[in-house]
Amino acid sequence: MAVSNKNIHADHRERLHRRFLENGFRGLAGHEALEYMLTFSIPRKDVNPLAHRLIDHFGDFCRVLEASEAELQEVExxxxxxxxxxAMVMEASRYYQHTRSAAPRTFEKMEQIAEFVVPLFHGVRVEQVYALYFDDRNSLIKWGRLAEGGSNESAVSPRALAQRAVRLGATQVVLAHNHPGGLALPSQADLDFTASVGRVLYPLGIRLLDHIIVDSEGDYLSMEQTRRLPELGFGR
Incomplete structure (x- = not known):
């Protein structure tokens, strides 16, 4: 008596499910973890070949999850x-990590600000720039992404940033951006951009507190702590 492909696939999925329940993704190889995830969007088809195609196309499990929706759809x-x-898996992971480090009402140390911004760049493969706006009690008023693709004046307008700080009533600003393909060390363009922002903020009585650079491993550099911020007369 012949066994239908439907039963074979169902049995295989059930085995994957049992292995996941026993050990989570730790008990699965990369292609198996992908295969298990794919069963939730493709319920009645053998997804093993697709899992392998994804791994072959992107290189490994991590890079599959870091890919954009458009990039993923390039795979047959x-x-x-x-x-x-x-694509939602990585976004959910970023949201989880950031929610766990939700901002306190008032920051007492620069390290707390770094701990807040680092999860924003978890798994991000393109350069992104954020600004955090504070009052004079070090309370966070608002934060948000300024640009994607670079930390320079062509990507971010220092004047527009300053205008928003004024509208929010902020007296202090922190910049943060990532180096997805390199070390958390400022380039000359990063230093020039930081100086230009500081020069625009200074006449308005707004202090540029720090510029934090985060690498792909989650390590970071504080320009304030490494004395790379422009000296504009506020004192430290």
Missing amino acids: GVGPATARLL
């Missing part, structure tokens, strides 16, 4: 729903 067999599911 990945439709919009599957691409959305896979």
Whole structure:
């Protein structure tokens, strides 16, 4: 008596599910972890070949999850729903990490600010720039992403940043951006951009507290702590 492919796939999925329940993703190889995730968007098809195609295309499990929806759909067999599911995993991970380090009402140390911004760049493969706006009691008023693709004046307008700080009633600003492909060391462009922001903020009575650079491993450099911030008369 022949056994249907449907039963074979169902049995295989059930085995994957049991292994996941016993040890989580730790008990699965990279392609198996992908295969298990794909069963939630492709419920009635053998997804093992697709899991292998994804690994072959991107290189490893981590890079699959770091890919954008558009990049994922370049792989044969990945439709919009599957691409959305896979891309959402990393976004959920970023949200989880950032929520765990939710901002206190008032920051007492620069290290607390660094701990707040580092999760924003978890798994991000493109350069992004954020600004955090504080009052004179070191309370965070607002924060948000300024640009994607670079930390320079062509990507971020220092004047627009300053205007927003004024509208918010901020007296202090912290910049943060990532180096997804390198070390957390400021380039000359980073230093020039930081100086230009400081020069625009200074006449308005707004202090540039720090510029934090984060690498792909989650290590960071504080320009304030390494004395790379421009000296504009506020004193430290």
